[in-house]
Amino acid sequence: MAILGSIIKGIIDLQGVFSSEVNHIEAQQTVLKDLLNKAKNTQFGKHYNFEAILNADNIEKAFADAVPYFDYDQINDAWWHKLHDGETDVTWPGELSYFALSSGTTGKTSKRIPVTDDMVDAIRSSGIKQVLSLNNFDFPADFFEKEIMMLGSSTDLEENNEFLEGEISGISASNIPFWFKGYYKPGENIAKIDDWDDRVQRIAERAKDWDIGALSGIPSWIELMLQKVIDYHNLNNIHEIWPNLTVYTSGGVAFGPYEKSFHALMGKPVTVIDTYLASEGYLATQVRPETDAMQLNTEQGIYFEFVPFKPEYINPDGSLSQDAPVVTLSDVELNQDYVLIISTVSGAWRYLIGDTIEFTDVERAEIKITGRTKFFLNTVGSQLSVNKMDAAMKGLEAHFKTKITEYTICAKRGEDDEFYHFWYIGADNENLNEEEVAEALDNLLKEANKNYKVARSKALHGVKVKIINPEMFHEWNAENKKKGGQVKMERVMGEDKFETWENFIEKN
Template sequence: MSLKSFFARQLAKYVVADTRQWASKPVEIQMKWMYKLIQQARNTDFGREHGFEEITNYIDFKKQVPIRDYEGLKFYIERIKEGNANVLWPGKPLYFAKTSGTTSGTKYIPISRESMPYHISGARNMLLHYIYHSGNAGFVDGKMIFLQGSPVLSEVAGIKTGRLSGIVAHYVPGYLQRNRMPSWATNCIEDWEQKVDAIVRETVKEDMRLISGIPPWIQMYFERLLQHTGKSTVGQVFPNFSLLVVGGVAFEPYVKVFEKLIGRQVDVLELYPASEGFIAYQDQPGSSDLLLLLNAGIFYEFIPADRFFEENPPRYHIGQVQTGVNYVLILNTNAGLWGYNIGDTIEFVSTNPYRIRVTGRIKHFISAFGEHVIGSEVEAAIKAAQQHHGGRVNEFTVAPQVAPPEGGLPYHEWWIEFDELPFDLDAFAKTIDQILQEKNVYYRDLIEGKILRPAVVRVLPKNSFNRYMKSIGKLGGQNKLPRLANDRKIADALVELTLQ
């Protein structure tokens, strides 16, 4: 055992013990964060305008702090960008994390001195939990690759600004610098396709043991790697590769694709980082459930998704949630986001400790006919179809077809790019529809009531989704394809691409 592996195991014991301690008193920990955040921000512009001095309990908090999305907080963000301090949080942000919004254009998410350490410790602690439970610390002695955005930062009002993954690249601890790949110069390449090719050339001869990133971009790296080497599996290229770390989108639809690309079993860890804060990670090998980080600078609130669009929807703290309910996740952070709707929906699968699954996006759903189909439902349907009928799905998206050009009843249109076609495409589509009916009673009623016809599957050529993302300037980095849309913007763009 190397010295580095030995110390990793010792640190893992400490982190797991600390996690068990705060996880054993979830409400107490979360209420401490609520009071701490209020106390620290009481003299900011936002704190004075929202009566933080008058807040003594959670009921007061809900009265004083409204729910907002980015557009609702944009006024305050713009004031910070103009050079003002003490707006949402004391002083000025340490960084702005730039993200792409679907309705807000580019978003500038503040990261403070207080919040930055939690962005780093989240990923570190996930790996330490893995070491503790699996006993596998060998990956720390080999090379690790993190497919991420460029670490080159610009400035806005004197505040360093860039992608979250690029910001985090500046905080890789010294003891991992020799293990970390790609090189700084390669990481700074802006064009994603050029960057992936450079990463392949740089890593192909290395002892890669841990590979991390967003699934579609890891897939592109793996495919380019196999093209470059002529090997049939990634496992042949990297014999000591043992750990895959993924986040950003649901991994389930990629499982079969990655099994074929890698050629053997490797452990997979899922995490839930966001520019707004590090929210959850998989703390148990073999389970994709994510431990909600209750002691990491965030006071969480939860709104039942089926009531979110009411004028005054109910808001709950951690002690009031139930398993099996779809909630919209609301954040209050030590970077100055207050009542912030991050846009994600989650479901609790355990309350001792609090573990979650990400079920989708509150804005990414189909309800053109009142069905309100969500991400976890379509992902369950595509998984079942692959299990029953073979095939490997590379990527997919679903949109309503309200006025079919061929006439007849409207339907849900599934645009799927396969790595390998199923044995029977008609049966594949039928299973998708059956599972969706089982998961969503409203959808079933529409099918049985002859309001909708069963789902229609459209097969796309290889690389169609990459071409689409490239056409809108969002290929690579942290950009993700929406799996669901309540309009036909993506679907119609795919039609145009297939005609070219």
């Protein structure tokens, strides 16, 4: 009998019995007060008079009225740059330990996002919440004795001006609790290998030594790792070497586009649990098996605000107009895309993280990520969000009986000077008829989005599709950013970037 697993499962079950339902609105009000109290004597807190905000009758409204929206460039240029010069008490009290490096989907240049000890604690607390929520999934006791493969960026953080720098997954993995290290794979030595291909090669070589019960990481890189292990050991599927693999914790991007290709690597069903860990914090996690929506971590050092996602509120560079209206958790509605705004224990204030979300359950504070503000395609009124594009890819997979793991799109004029949507689609069947795929894609988008349908009857002339090997997307990321970790493919490109992309594809 799995004695240790039974003990751990018993603790989780008891925690579930004795924990009460969170009132998320009250939790958020408490978090905001705590943030303002702790930061009121910082340079930022004094500049925006946090003391006065705390004394207001309506603290949430006073906060929104006093403090402007910031994207990364705005807050870095005005405030965070001081941290690099060794200043303290800038936007959060005390000295700083880490910077999270995030090139995200925008290019080679890394953002340097402060990560405080308070944020490390908040991420750990949210991780514990995720573990405790496993009580809802009714896994057998022996699952809790299996090892967990966490595939992120290197944990060998770089030292830069007395700070340690790396991607958030590497920072988090380097701060795992001592009691967890026995479960954690690939282990500290392999996790420190900076070169992605070398690290995955070592994982493949050691795979037989481990009894993996759970995986965690960005879908595209998890798939590549699993395929490497399968090829190295000449397997039919990953369960032939890891028979007890039960759970995959996905994060970083929406899992939907990878669902079919991921399950094709499995020998039996695996439970997929979505998480939302960004460089700026651990924002949400799935806590129930009956939904793939994620619950906002409303108690752990992050205060959330929501701007209705409408084209008139978004500037051409993807930033927010300062007159865009905002609502708090108490006033959100279903069936509405929102731009997500966060204030955190790392000293981010009314910060545009760049994602759009919608609520699936307001009382439970459960959300789905619907896209990126910079990936919203509104050329000639088409108003396509990433979730609509993802849904169209799933429709193509079903119609053409193929697997599609990556895609990118650009709206631009064709040779006839008319506007088209140009799609590059990474499919496992490169012999698909591109004109048939374009017609099917066009019809799927017309059915899914009335604005797209109107645009197609007017200024948007058509859809053009090129089918390419999915590996080309990985090689693009490797050349322009870095393999593994938090690196994601940009779904929508501007014309200049798209020209570079097309030249890359042509060359390769």
